[in-house]
Amino acid sequence: MNAPDPxxxxxxxxxxxxxxxxxxxGKRFSTSDxxxxxxxxxxxxxxxxxxxxxxFAESTEEVSAIAALCHAHHVPMIAYGTGTSLExxxxxxxGGVCIDISAxxxxxxxxxxxxxxxxxxxxxxxxxxxELHDTGLFxxxxxxxxxxxxGMAATRASGTNAVRYGTMRENVLGMTVVLADGSIIKTGGRxxxxxxxxxxxxxxxxxxxxxxxxxxLTVRLYPIPEAISSAVCAFPNIEAAxxxxxxxxxxxxxIARIELLDALALKGINRYSKTSLREAPxxxxxxxxxxxxxxxxxxxxxxxxxxxxxxxxxxxxxxEDRSRLWQARHDAYYACLGLKPGSRALTTDVCVPISRLADxxxxxxxxxxxxxxxxxxxxxxxxxxxxxxxxxDPDDASEVAQAHVxxxxxxxxxxxxxxxxxxxxxxxxxxxxxxxxxxxxxALTVMRAIKHALDPDNLMNxxxxxxxx
Amino acid sequence: MNAPDPxxxxxxxxxxxxxxxxxxxGKRFSTSDxxxxxxxxxxxxxxxxxxxxxxFAESTEEVSAIAALCHAHHVPMIAYGTGTSLExxxxxxxGGVCIDISAxxxxxxxxxxxxxxxxxxxxxxxxxxxELHDTGLFxxxxxxxxxxxxGMAATRASGTNAVRYGTMRENVLGMTVVLADGSIIKTGGRxxxxxxxxxxxxxxxxxxxxxxxxxxLTVRLYPIPEAISSAVCAFPNIEAAxxxxxxxxxxxxxIARIELLDALALKGINRYSKTSLREAPxxxxxxxxxxxxxxxxxxxxxxxxxxxxxxxxxxxxxxEDRSRLWQARHDAYYACLGLKPGSRALTTDVCVPISRLADxxxxxxxxxxxxxxxxxxxxxxxxxxxxxxxxxDPDDASEVAQAHVxxxxxxxxxxxxxxxxxxxxxxxxxxxxxxxxxxxxxALTVMRAIKHALDPDNLMNxxxxxxxx
Numbered sequence: 001m002n003a004p005d006p007x008x009x010x011x012x013x014x015x016x017x018x019x020x021x022x023x024x025x026g027k028r029f030s031t032s033d034x035x036x037x038x039x040x041x042x043x044x045x046x047x048x049x050x051x052x053x054x055x056f057a058e059s060t061e062e063v064s065a066i067a068a069l070c071h072a073h074h075v076p077m078i079a080y081g082t083g084t085s086l087e088x089x090x091x092x093x094x095g096g097v098c099i100d101i102s103a104x105x106x107x108x109x110x111x112x113x114x115x116x117x118x119x120x121x122x123x124x125x126x127x128x129x130x131e132l133h134d135t136g137l138f139x140x141x142x143x144x145x146x147x148x149x150x151g152m153a154a155t156r157a158s159g160t161n162a163v164r165y166g167t168m169r170e171n172v173l174g175m176t177v178v179l180a181d182g183s184i185i186k187t188g189g190r191x192x193x194x195x196x197x198x199x200x201x202x203x204x205x206x207x208x209x210x211x212x213x214x215x216x217l218t219v220r221l222y223p224i225p226e227a228i229s230s231a232v233c234a235f236p237n238i239e240a241a242x243x244x245x246x247x248x249x250x251x252x253x254x255i256a257r258i259e260l261l262d263a264l265a266l267k268g269i270n271r272y273s274k275t276s277l278r279e280a281p282x283x284x285x286x287x288x289x290x291x292x293x294x295x296x297x298x299x300x301x302x303x304x305x306x307x308x309x310x311x312x313x314x315x316x317x318x319x320e321d322r323s324r325l326w327q328a329r330h331d332a333y334y335a336c337l338g339l340k341p342g343s344r345a346l347t348t349d350v351c352v353p354i355s356r357l358a359d360x361x362x363x364x365x366x367x368x369x370x371x372x373x374x375x376x377x378x379x380x381x382x383x384x385x386x387x388x389x390x391x392x393d394p395d396d397a398s399e400v401a402q403a404h405v406x407x408x409x410x411x412x413x414x415x416x417x418x419x420x421x422x423x424x425x426x427x428x429x430x431x432x433x434x435x436x437x438x439x440x441x442x443a444l445t446v447m448r449a450i451k452h453a454l455d456p457d458n459l460m461n462x463x464x465x466x467x468x469x
Numbered sequence: 470m471n472a473p474d475p476x477x478x479x480x481x482x483x484x485x486x487x488x489x490x491x492x493x494x495g496k497r498f499s500t501s502d503x504x505x506x507x508x509x510x511x512x513x514x515x516x517x518x519x520x521x522x523x524x525f526a527e528s529t530e531e532v533s534a535i536a537a538l539c540h541a542h543h544v545p546m547i548a549y550g551t552g553t554s555l556e557x558x559x560x561x562x563x564g565g566v567c568i569d570i571s572a573x574x575x576x577x578x579x580x581x582x583x584x585x586x587x588x589x590x591x592x593x594x595x596x597x598x599x600e601l602h603d604t605g606l607f608x609x610x611x612x613x614x615x616x617x618x619x620g621m622a623a624t625r626a627s628g629t630n631a632v633r634y635g636t637m638r639e640n641v642l643g644m645t646v647v648l649a650d651g652s653i654i655k656t657g658g659r660x661x662x663x664x665x666x667x668x669x670x671x672x673x674x675x676x677x678x679x680x681x682x683x684x685x686l687t688v689r690l691y692p693i694p695e696a697i698s699s700a701v702c703a704f705p706n707i708e709a710a711x712x713x714x715x716x717x718x719x720x721x722x723x724i725a726r727i728e729l730l731d732a733l734a735l736k737g738i739n740r741y742s743k744t745s746l747r748e749a750p751x752x753x754x755x756x757x758x759x760x761x762x763x764x765x766x767x768x769x770x771x772x773x774x775x776x777x778x779x780x781x782x783x784x785x786x787x788x789e790d791r792s793r794l795w796q797a798r799h800d801a802y803y804a805c806l807g808l809k810p811g812s813r814a815l816t817t818d819v820c821v822p823i824s825r826l827a828d829x830x831x832x833x834x835x836x837x838x839x840x841x842x843x844x845x846x847x848x849x850x851x852x853x854x855x856x857x858x859x860x861x862d863p864d865d866a867s868e869v870a871q872a873h874v875x876x877x878x879x880x881x882x883x884x885x886x887x888x889x890x891x892x893x894x895x896x897x898x899x900x901x902x903x904x905x906x907x908x909x910x911x912a913l914t915v916m917r918a919i920k921h922a923l924d925p926d927n928l929m930n931x932x933x934x935x936x937x938x
Contacts (some may be wrong), residue, residue: 113715113824136719141923156664167662169671170639185912191820192852194889195625195675196896196907198916199933202638202671204745206664223721246582252604252692254723254758289723290769293762300759351660355582355752383661420663427665438665447667453922454915465666 013052013097017073021055022095024065028056028280039098039397042085043145043345045394046429050121051078051092056100060176060184060215067213068182068387070097070459077180078461079213081122081148085155086347087428088210093463099213107131108216116173116190118218121150128219143424144333150214155426156187156206161330163382164256164288165222167424169205173319176216177204180455190218191416203450208426211454225226225256225288230322231298232285234278236401238365240308241281242358243275245381247304249354253297257286257312258382262365265332265389273328278312284329286322336376336389343374343391350414351385351423360417361386364410371406373399385423416422417462432467479803482521482566483789486542490524490566493534499524506565511554512614514815514863515817515898519548520561525569528685529645529653536682537651539566539928546750547930548682549643550617554624555816556897568682570619575601577685585642585659585689590619597688606690609634612893613802619683624895625675626707629798631758632718632851633725635692636893638674645685646673649924659687672919676931677895680923694757698723699791700767701754702779703747705732707834709748711827714850716773722766727851733808734801734845734858734904741804742797747781754852755791755796780813791821805845805858812843812860815872819883820854820892829886830855833879840875852891901936 005085013031021029030036031053040050052075057063063079070077078095083090092098105122112135119128126146128139143159151157153175156166165171173230174188177200187200197278199452204212235241241260245451261269268280269282287294294317302313316322337345352360361377379386388410390403411421411434420429421434436444448466452460482500490498499505500522509519510833521544526532532548539546545565549768552559561567574591581604588597595615599607612621612628620626622644627636634640643657646669656669673681704710710729729739735748754770756763771782785791797804806814821829830846837844837857848855857879859872880890880903890896890903905913917935920927 051745071624079496111822111824112719114822115718116822156662156668158662161660166639169634169662175811179911179915183576183911183914185915186909187912189889189907190822190852190887191889191892192823193625193627193631193638193820193892194820195891196746196889196892197904197913198680198899199668199671199675200908200912200915201627202668206666206668211667223719225721237897249584250581250692252694283866288721288938289762292765293758296761308837325671349664351662353580353583353585353659354661356578385660385662418659420658420660420665422664423662424661424664435666438658439669440655442648442652443656443665443669445652446648446654446669449922450672450919453918 001455003398008063014073017069017075018053020069021053021066025055030054034340035437037409039080039090039100040092042083042090044088044430045344046088046091049093050090051098052095054098054100055426056103058103060178063101063178063213063215063401064182064184066097067180068180071166074457076459079150081151082124082146084145084147085370085428086425089155089426089428089464091429098228100325101215102148104215110135112137114190115221116218117168117221118216119149120216120288121214122148124148125152126257130397132221134421136224138224140222141168149217149219153205153214153217154208156424158424159380160257160259160380162380163258164254166435169202171220172205173218173220174199175201175204177212177214179212180457206426208428208464210451210465211460227291227294228285228322229286229298229315229316229317230325230327231301231313232277232282233279233305233365234307235311236280236283238281239358241283242309242381244283244305244308248301249382252441253300254284254289255282255290255297257380259284259329260379260381260386261332262377265336265378268339268376269328269332272338273331275328284325286326290383297411332378333389335410336391339376340374340391342393344394346392346407347392348388348407348410349385349422350410351383352383352414352417352419355367356417356419357381357384360413360419363413364388367406367409371402373406375404380423383423384419427465429464432465433466433469482544486538486544487522489538490522490535494524499523504713508549508559508569511552511559511560511715513555513557513899514813515560518560518562521564522569523567523569525572526688527572529647530680532570532647532684533651534655535566535568536647536649540926543926543928543930545931547813548619548678550620551593551615553614554620554897555614555894556899558895558897558933560626560898563900571617573684579604581606583659584796585687586687586690589685590683591617593617594621599691605693607693609690609691610637610640613799618688619684619729622674622683622686623677627893628776629726629849631849632727633723637904638671639688640676641670642689643671643685644670644683645850645928646681646683648681649926649929675895677897677933679920679934680929681925695910696758696760696763698756698767698784698786698789699794700745700770700782700784701751701794702774702782703749703751704780705749705778707750708827708832710752711754711850713774713777715771715823718851722769723758724754724766724851725757726753728753728798729848729850729855730801731846734805734847737804737808737845738797738801741807742800744797753794755795781887801847802858805860808845809860810863813863815859815861815876817857817859817876817879818854818891818894819879819888820852820886821883821886825851825888826853827852829882829888832859832882832922836875836878840871842872842875849892852892853888896934900935904934904936
């Protein structure tokens with residue numbers, strides 16, 4: 001869909017560069033079609049745009065050496081972790097060298113007293129949590145996919161836990177970053193807070209590899225709650241569910257997760273997960289705290305839900321019951337795909353102030369109903385962020401086009417409600433055209449000035465975030 | 470102390486600039502000695518460096534017009550809020566125009582459902598909380614002084630509530646900022662989270678007016694907890710207190726405030742506040758939650774404190790008892806000054822990983838004991854941040870010099886423990902010399918590149934944050 005130019009037609013890599021990379025990296029340097037193709041796509045619906053070569057780096061020094069070589073030869077470079085991005089972030093639309101950091105996957109240090117860990121960027125969130133086993137600690141950011149932490153930082157990822165634990169923005173203390181010319185900087189540090197100068201850590205988080213390549217990061221950890229309980233509750237309509245969420249947050253219940261799924265998503269889940277949940281707008285809750293406290297939280301939420309017409313409030317404290325409920329939520333994406341066999345998903349990602357969320361979803365549902373599109377809705381409703389999972393037949397050009405037009409209307413709607421075109425997926429290739437509208441031309445000019453200051457030759461993941469001038 | 474060059478000797482303001490400012494701003498433009506002197510100092514111990522003129526701005530458009538004029542005439546500009554900064558942030562060490570934004574003090578909008586408020590930068594934290602009265606919401610960041618929110622954002626301030634609610638970094642959603650040439654940008658937005666491009670909000674937070682002048686900000690609000698309780702507990706030594714804090718945080722008690730004061734600070738408090746607290750290392754706690762939950766939190770903390778030798782654990786739920794305890798903590802600064810009548814305070818601000826906090830404080834106490842300096846210690850111990858309040862006779866040059874040398878040793882010690890030279894006060898004029906050591910030359914070069922990209926003529930608060938090249 002909406003295919004950017006493939007690599008064909010671009011200048012080949014300079015021979016001295018390929019020779020230097022081949023000499024240094026041997027079998028870890030590849031120009032094979034299979035390897036290039038694998039690295040020229042992500043989980044978006046954009047057509048692949050393979051890089052000219054792939055290098056498998058194993059250390060900060062290697063990434064630095066590759067960057068210095070690419071810089072010397074004016075060749076673009078794109079970092080690659082797990083390939084789970086959703087907006088064409090990894091597409092080599094200007095060719096160049098893909099730097100695969102997935103082998104940089106060691107947890108370097110876990111510091112229980114300080115509640116932090118230093119990891120290489122290829123460590124995935126599940127891997128980190130597996131390695132934290134027995135420490136009593138966990139890393140909360142969960143974007144669904146088992147993404148690499150470097151990639152999650154680069155896209156400012158979040159997910160279901162953000163309402164309580166924040167996003168990657170709040171959970172990275174410091175980083176090592178390789179810049180366009182191969183120089184290596186350390187950002188931030190290990191102090192919990194600091195007022196010492198410009199916040200380069202936050203500048204790099206969300207920069208999608210356009211300012212630097214993250215080669216190490218120190219992340220915050222949290223104690224595994226003494227008790228966790230879950231609940232699920234169906235509602236007569238979207239407003240009732242959203243108003244429940246607003247009230248829950250306003251009275252200060254420290255809810256850990258609060259997820260909204262619409263009736264169609266529930267239908268998909270029932271089919272996929274063999275559950276028999278009511279096929280109505282539904283909230284999934286998770287509570288963290290002491291045993292008494294989670295009980296109290298669930299009780300308060302049940303009361304609030306009841307005043308908004310909540311039905312079938314089902315509270316689960318046993319791990320197997322919790323797992324069953326949340327597994328169903330986690331599987332929602334695949335469950336949605338199952339609603340239309342053979343389809344691919346085009347997933348939207350707007351986020352609006354929560355006071356506008358019900359309006360935004362309702363207008364979106366009306367828009368969907370007026371179309372022929374099949375599209376369940378799942379939302380991180382505590383943050384005002386929701387995804388419309390547009391199920392399209394990739395071979396049906398008209399349907400694909402309709403989905404893109406719908407998605408565009410949704411972004412316009414969200415921007416009109418003081419929202420953002422992307423709550424957690426990032427801009428990548430796909431949403432660069434909304435940057436001026438969302439931020440204004442003056443702020444976009446500042447972003448361009450920063451990009452130019454750090455990467456004057458536009459070699460780091462070119463064509464992403466910033467629209468062509 | 471350590472006086473920068475006063476304004477004398479610098480070129481006067483260009484006449485066309487003063488004429489243009491006088492014509493537009495009338496009585497809101499001043500070059501009187503009294504007004505200039507008042508705007509050429511902060512609460513640090515540095516000698517004043519008055520600006521050449523002061524303009525009292527009342528809107529974003531006015532700030533923009535002043536900036537455009539200063540830019541056209543290559544004249545420095547410094548924003549001024551409440552004058553409560555602590556590192557010489559406001560000193561006009563290169564002369565120029567001070568833009569006083571204290572009259573931009575309107576709360577523009579409070580949005581209860583979205584838990585946010587949009588304010589002008591001169592609104593102080595106490596004013597905001599007063600205007601939030603009756604909404605059930607509050608703004609938690611409390612740096613002690615009744616600072617302006619613009620200034621708090623500019624210095625990335627935090628304070629006693631940061632362990633639970635974060636710092637200004639986590640609590641600003643978006644801003645309006647005037648750049649060096651007078652252009653106006655909007656950063657961030659009202660969505661709770663966004664992955665749309667470079668995080669200009671976080672870049673401006675902590676930039677101390679060197680990249681832009683904040684003229685509006687949208688901040689996060691929180692529900693006032695249903696119940697608040699406080700406790701105070703003395704310990705046989707610093708380690709016991711710090712180990713209590715580590716354990717409290719590690720088991721996930723969602724403590725709102727946890728403050729450490731040393732024996733000397735307690736002595737000052739007893740004298741100043743007529744209390745009879747044990748003069749030993751002491752923790753002050755505050756718990757937020759439901760009535761049952763705060764009781765449970767306090768009970769858990771009391772148990773942990775007891776295993777570390779905690780004494781006289783005193784738990785207060787009645788508002789008047791809580792107020793009495795926390796008033797004593799809030800008055801600690803003045804109580805400390807009272808320990809040595811006629812003294813001024815030179816306040817340090819290092820922050821280290823909490824695992825190193827006891828070591829850092831103990832080495833610092835040993836250092837103090839070896840000196841003749843009198844200096845109580847107060848700390849935001851949940852964050853690893855503590856202040857040594859060095860009480861010096863401003864007329865005793867030898868004592869002043871000794872305090873500066875001590876402060877320098879403390880910064881070196883903290884940096885050696887992976888800490889920062891400033892947890893919450895900022896770099897200003899006073900700590901620019903530590904920037905290279907803390908961040909490394911490569912990262913400092915990036916900061917300089919960003920400064921140059923946004924303010925190529927170095928007109929915005931020049932001489933702050935970045936050391937002279």
